[in-house]
Amino acid sequence: MAKKKNITADDIVSFYMDYVLENEKEPSSIYKFSKTNNFEESIFYKYFNSFETLEKHIFNAFFNHTIKALEADEAYATYDNRTKLLSFYYTFFEMLTANRSYVVYALNKHKNKLKSVSMLSKLKESFGHYISSLEIKTIDLKQEKLEKIQNKTIMESGWIQLIITLKFWLDDTSSSFEKTDIFIEKSVNTTFDLLDTKPLQSIIDLGKFIYKEKINMNI
Incomplete structure (x- = not known):
């Protein structure tokens, strides 16, 4: 043949x-x-x-297919960052659910958990770029090094949140994984509430003002 x-x-x-x-x-x-x-x-x-490279590609392909599906929806471009991230999560986990048997096999086959994490390395890189592309508003620290640390922290926190959600989904026994949907909504909304820079920026500005005035009064 x-x-x-x-x-x-x-x-x-x-x-x-x-x-x-x-x-x-x-x-x-x-x-x-x-x-x-x-x-x-x-x-x-x-x-x-290698097969290891192929496995990394598969998880990254789930991400790429998710982005492709989101961008095919004209409304997605009009969403705010919170809604975009929620849409990503819902679509990504729909993709994983459609391939659940493979995902469960792949993530559970290694007794060494570090190998499972390694399998997700390309996904982590792509997801990091996605979080960065959202340009989530952060506190204006006026220092480039601090800004870089802040942005890296947001990317790492976003990745940890995705991993925690993945673990929740793996353990979810609810019908149609409805508990995972609830977890996604609550966790993403909580994250954005914590990232709301307006109250914290006001506190920082107040602190700067008090510090400046105290120095001036002591001169």
């Missing part, structure tokens, strides 16, 4: 996900995996250099 030639990265992803779900383990080698699916091994290496 002639080998399949027009194999795409998405085809390989589909072959891989089907294999691990049917066999509850990853293929023993790229050679055997390619042979089983009737394509040249070299085609696999055209897109990925």
Whole structure:
């Protein structure tokens, strides 16, 4: 039988996900995996250099498909940052739910939790860029180094929130994962309430004023 030639990265992803779900383990080698699916091994290496790289790609693909779906909705561009992030979460977890069997397998297969975290490294990078693109309003600290630290903290906090939500979803036994939807709404809204810079900025401005006036009065 002639080998399949027009194999795409998405085809390989589909072959891989089907294999691990049917066999509850990853293929023993790229050679055997390619042979089983009737394509040249070299085609696999055209897109990925290992199964580990492929797994990282899969979780990042869930992110990319989520962004694509959001941007296809004209209304998304008109949303404020809070609503955009809520929309991202709902859409992303719909994507994960559609592939839940694979996600559960992939995240639970390693006894070493660090490997599971490593599997999400590309997703973390993409999600970090997404959080940065929202340009969430922060406190004007007037110092570049402090601004960078503040922005990095927001990105890291956003990632931790996503991981916590992922863990909640994995453990959720409610119908249609409705408890996860509630958790998303409450956690994202709480995050934005805590990031509301107006009250805190007012406190900082007041502190600066008092400090300045105290110095002037002491001169």
